[in-house]
Amino acid sequence: MPKQVDHRERREAIAHALWRVVEQQGWARATMREVAREAGVSLGQLQHYFSSRTAMLTFAIDFAAEQTSHRVTHGLAALDQPPHPREVLRVVITEMLPLQPDARTTSRMNAAYVLEALHNPDLQAQASLGLREGKAMVERLIRQALADGQIPSDRDPTVETDLILALTGFTPLLELDVVTPQAALAAIDQHLGRLFHPSERPAF
Amino acid sequence: MPKQVDHRERREAIAHALWRVVEQQGWARATMREVAREAGVSLGQLQHYFSSRTAMLTFAIDFAAEQTSHRVTHGLAALDQPPHPREVLRVVITEMLPLQPDARTTSRMNAAYVLEALHNPDLQAQASLGLREGKAMVERLIRQALADGQIPSDRDPTVETDLILALTGFTPLLELDVVTPQAALAAIDQHLGRLFHPSERPAF
Numbered sequence: 217m218p219k220q221v222d223h224r225e226r227r228e229a230i231a232h233a234l235w236r237v238v239e240q241q242g243w244a245r246a247t248m249r250e251v252a253r254e255a256g257v258s259l260g261q262l263q264h265y266f267s268s269r270t271a272m273l274t275f276a277i278d279f280a281a282e283q284t285s286h287r288v289t290h291g292l293a294a295l296d297q298p299p300h301p302r303e304v305l306r307v308v309i310t311e312m313l314p315l316q317p318d319a320r321t322t323s324r325m326n327a328a329y330v331l332e333a334l335h336n337p338d339l340q341a342q343a344s345l346g347l348r349e350g351k352a353m354v355e356r357l358i359r360q361a362l363a364d365g366q367i368p369s370d371r372d373p374t375v376e377t378d379l380i381l382a383l384t385g386f387t388p389l390l391e392l393d394v395v396t397p398q399a400a401l402a403a404i405d406q407h408l409g410r411l412f413h414p415s416e417r418p419a420f
Numbered sequence: 421m422p423k424q425v426d427h428r429e430r431r432e433a434i435a436h437a438l439w440r441v442v443e444q445q446g447w448a449r450a451t452m453r454e455v456a457r458e459a460g461v462s463l464g465q466l467q468h469y470f471s472s473r474t475a476m477l478t479f480a481i482d483f484a485a486e487q488t489s490h491r492v493t494h495g496l497a498a499l500d501q502p503p504h505p506r507e508v509l510r511v512v513i514t515e516m517l518p519l520q521p522d523a524r525t526t527s528r529m530n531a532a533y534v535l536e537a538l539h540n541p542d543l544q545a546q547a548s549l550g551l552r553e554g555k556a557m558v559e560r561l562i563r564q565a566l567a568d569g570q571i572p573s574d575r576d577p578t579v580e581t582d583l584i585l586a587l588t589g590f591t592p593l594l595e596l597d598v599v600t601p602q603a604a605l606a607a608i609d610q611h612l613g614r615l616f617h618p619s620e621r622p623a624f
Contacts, residue, residue: 242539244448324538330592331532335446340596347598378590378599378607385589386582388534392544394551395582403582410614 227265230255231276235321243328248272270338277329277339280322281346287311287318301361302412308354309383309404314390315397323387354380366412376411383407431469434459435480439525447532452476474542481533481543484526485550491515491522505565506616512558513587513608518594519601527591558584570616580615587611 233255237246248269252262266272291307292299314320333339355377361367367376383404389395395403437459441450452473456466470476495511496503518524537543559581565571571580587608593599599607 240539243535324535327531327592328535330595331447331528331535334528334595335444344596344598347593347596351593351598372610374603375607375610378593378603379611381593381599382589382607383586385586385591387589388531389551389555389582389585391534391538392548392551394548394555395585399578399582403579403586406576406579407583 223265227275228279230257230262230265230272231279234272234276235280235325238325238328239321243324243332246273270336273329273332273339274342277325277342277346280325283318284311284322300412301357301364301366302408304357305354305380306404306408309380310401312384313386313400315400320391324391327387351377351381361412371411379407427469431479432483434461434466434469434476435483438476438480439484439529442529442532443525447536450477474540477533477536477543478546481529481546481550484529487522488515488526504616505561505568505570506612508561509558509584509612510608513584514605516588517590517604519604524595528595531591555581555585565616575615583611 230251234246234251237250237254241250246269248262248266249259251272252259255262262272266275288307288311291311292304295303295307311319312323314323329339330343333343355373358367358373358376358380362369362371362373386395386400386403390397390400434455438450438455441454441458445454450473452466452470453463455476456463459466466476470479492511492515495515496508499507499511515523516527518527533543534547537547559577562571562577562580562584566573566575566577590599590604590607594601594604
């Protein structure tokens with residue numbers, strides 16, 4: 217196996233160990249020492265792969281974003297082709313929410329990471345960039361659907377993009393069982409239904 | 421001054437010290453020792469007021485909720501009386517978001533607290549209860565507005581309540597400058613405008 221691939225695999229195994237620590241013990245426990253213990257390597261070996269805690273967190277968050285992206289790609293492949301933009305947005309939103317174990321892990325990583333980023337300028341630039349890329353992707357979908365007449369022309373693409381992103385606000389409500397997964401999905405479907413077919417609101 | 425009031429004042433002063441530590445250094449640094457240092461008291465004195473870190477965090481979060489409630493009451497008093505339910509919901513949502521320094525502090529406290537609660541059953545019960553009370557308050561407003569014909573009768577009160585709560589999803593977007601305060605307020609106003617007057621959508 218080429219050396220570079222092996223290096224990448226080791227780093228991914230360490231990122232998985234970090235996720236387990238965050239999932240089971242919380243972000244504050246995710247020290248280099250604790251992650252080394254969880255990964256079954258020495259602190260010195262860990263430091264060979266990551267020179268600092270910030271470098272480790274940066275890699276782990278990028279890797280989490282990659283995993284979310286894989287889940288979205290997989291979800292999109294399961295849709296009728298070509299997929300309706302409403303269905304594309306539904307997959308993007310639901311894969312960001314803690315609705316199943318993989319997504320819950322990456323969701324907790326992201327929430328902890330935003331808080332840590334407020335006190336760590338290196339992480340802040342990366343966190344902000346990640347969110348901006350997500351926003352740009354949603355906005356492209358909305359603008360295309362507007363151009364294709366799937367969203368009424370009186371909707372403002374910026375407002376609609378921001379309202380879609382804000383649906384990630386279901387995260388703490390789901391984590392603390394204040395809203396059930398079924399209720400969150402019903403609300404998301406209502407929101408998307410009104411965006412794409414505002415004149416065809418179902419009667420309850 | 422009666423002893424009980426003095427006790428309460430000391431606890432509030434310690435809660436303010438805790439907030440400053442969370443605001444400036446992050447949640448992970450909010451140890452009993454660090455809060456004692458920030459409050460200018462000995463660790464022994466701090467332990468006289470709070471027997472454990474969990475007891476201190478519980479009080480500080482309850483106190484943050486009280487402060488948010490005071491800000492909401494103040495915001496409501498500034499509205500035309502009796503206030504329109506759309507304006508009441510606007511005040512409730514905006515005071516939950518990190519749009520000005522006081523609200524930013526309590527918002528960061530809450531975000532960190534939700535994450536800590538996932539690994540601390542005592543905090544989890546309290547966090548869940550606080551969110552449920554907020555949800556019940558929003559739902560009462562929505563149901564009253566439905567009964568009063570201010571919201572169209574084909575809207576589902578549960579779905580509308582959940583979509584209002586999800587607007588707190590603007591928190592990380594505001595914290596990381598991905599959405600401006602102006603854009604968040606514009607999106608919130610659009611959402612509320614459509615809830616109360618869905619047939620009068622402004623043309624852009």
